[in-house]
Amino acid sequence: MITRALGRRVADLARRQAEAAERHAAVNAAVDAGHAERVAFLMRVPDDLRMAVGIALCDPNGDDALHSWAAQPFARWATVPAGFQFPRALVEWLLSRPHSWFPGHACERCGLKVPLLIFDSTDPTPRPSIVVFPMCPACGGATSHTAAARGLA
Ligand SMILES: [Zn+2]
Numbered sequence: 001m002i003t004r005a006l007g008r009r010v011a012d013l014a015r016r017q018a019e020a021a022e023r024h025a026a027v028n029a030a031v032d033a034g035h036a037e038r039v040a041f042l043m044r045v046p047d048d049l050r051m052a053v054g055i056a057l058c059d060p061n062g063d064d065a066l067h068s069w070a071a072q073p074f075a076r077w078a079t080v081p082a083g084f085q086f087p088r089a090l091v092e093w094l095l096s097r098p099h100s101w102f103p104g105h106a107c108e109r110c111g112l113k114v115p116l117l118i119f120d121s122t123d124p125t126p127r128p129s130i131v132v133f134p135m136c137p138a139c140g141g142a143t144s145h146t147a148a149a150r151g152l153a
Pocket residue numbers: 107108109110111112136137138139140141
């Protein structure tokens with residue numbers, strides 16, 4: 001009797017250990033995937049700007065718009081070509097943070113997201129346009145809100 005109860009306990013312990021090991025492996029896989037994604041993102045940044053982008057993205061009080069762009073720099077429908085590099089003009093603009101912005105436009109051809117400026121409606125000197133890159137700085141395609149929103153449910 002005692003041996004059978006002990007056997008059940010050992011089996012239960014082994015099962016729970018196996019479950020814990022499975023959960024641990026799943027967490028490690030998720031962490032590895034996140035790291036690989038971050039590295040892949042940074043490798044698309046021009047060499048000499050990579051460190052500045054990495055530092056900007058590590059700043060917890062940094063630019064929220066930059067964080068959301070970096071989390072999804074392409075429209076959902078886009079297929080990113082192998083070896084794609086973010087255009088220098090865009091990265092330099094993003095690093096300089098000249099004005100409040102959000103990634104509200106995307107290229108209709110390649111899907112790269114680009115900034116739109118945010119203005120207060122009470123701004124005494126409104127700009128004629130909030131568009132920063134009417135043409136994609138990567139491929140020259142037209143940019144639009146439609147291209148950025150396509151594929152969003
Ligand atoms: Zn493009």
